Amino acid sequence: MDVETSADDSQFCLSKADKEQYEKEERPESQQEILRRAAKDLPIYTTTASRAIRYCDRCQLIKPDRCHHCSACDICVLKMDHHCPWVNNCVGFSNYKFFLLFLMYSLLYCLFVAATVLQYFIKFWTNELPDTHAKFHVLFLFFVAAMFFISILSLFSYHCWLVGKNRSTIETFRAPTFRNGPDKNGFSLGCSKNLREVFGDEKKYWLLPIFTSLGDGCNFPTRLVIMDPEQLTVSSQSEPAKSSGPSQSFPTRPLSESQNRLLASDSQWVESGPEEENVKSGFCNTFCA
Numbered sequence: 001m002d003v004e005t006s007a008d009d010s011q012f013c014l015s016k017a018d019k020e021q022y023e024k025e026e027r028p029e030s031q032q033e034i035l036r037r038a039a040k041d042l043p044i045y046t047t048t049a050s051r052a053i054r055y056c057d058r059c060q061l062i063k064p065d066r067c068h069h070c071s072a073c074d075i076c077v078l079k080m081d082h083h084c085p086w087v088n089n090c091v092g093f094s095n096y097k098f099f100l101l102f103l104m105y106s107l108l109y110c111l112f113v114a115a116t117v118l119q120y121f122i123k124f125w126t127n128e129l130p131d132t133h134a135k136f137h138v139l140f141l142f143f144v145a146a147m148f149f150i151s152i153l154s155l156f157s158y159h160c161w162l163v164g165k166n167r168s169t170i171e172t173f174r175a176p177t178f179r180n181g182p183d184k185n186g187f188s189l190g191c192s193k194n195l196r197e198v199f200g201d202e203k204k205y206w207l208l209p210i211f212t213s214l215g216d217g218c219n220f221p222t223r224l225v226i227m228d229p230e231q232l233t234v235s236s237q238s239e240p241a242k243s244s245g246p247s248q249s250f251p252t253r254p255l256s257e258s259q260n261r262l263l264a265s266d267s268q269w270v271e272s273g274p275e276e277e278n279v280k281s282g283f284c285n286t287f288c289a
Helices: 016-024 028-038 096-125 134-165 169-173 191-199 229-238
Strands: 068-070 075-077 082-084 089-091
Touching: 016 028, 096 134, 096 191, 134 191
Parallel strands: none
Antiparallel strands: 068 075, 082 089
């Protein structure tokens, strides 16, 4: 389950002149000014908690939305969820569906093993099983299958909940910060659309190990960036509790026509307000490597 990298990541890298100027600057304010100037035309809608441009000094690029640097893999990963030691790789946009199928297949296999061994375990418990060395193998196999089933079931259930909320594990513990403040549900479009974003439009392929996720890992529809800057300003002023700190002079970019099929057919998102019914969201596409 290797994490694919974007074929075109140059747009998120600083130019040679900006990089030299960034490295020479010692003041964080001056560095942020350079990053804001470089990011003015990028499809980026999230910032750090301090309203700064998310920049990876290790990979030397501006992080796309939902992208994070993995210290184990030493790369930035698109829509990073976590680093999984069981698969010895990062789980992100490119392999998140395969990770979920891996959990489901393992869950079904453990259930199958436990179910087929159950009758022999009952015979062992009632002393009806012949006194052979195999009975200890039966006992060991049943307990191992049952324990793995319970542990995988809890992990699989948790990730199914994450899919329904359109969150990553990282975003659950640290909400992404938009221009109007942090919001854990910023990328959520409703349960059904969140499922389609991960598994695709064709339900017949959902349970097959075929990549069918929508988008390219860089653009993610979000209900928080479809309002114009004036609406965001009014909303931020009317709800100061949701705002965390002074507003950053973030470049305003026109939202492009959405190419996401999630937003092409419905007139209203489940979690969106009535003022957002007829507006299509722009994608936030990224890479990192």
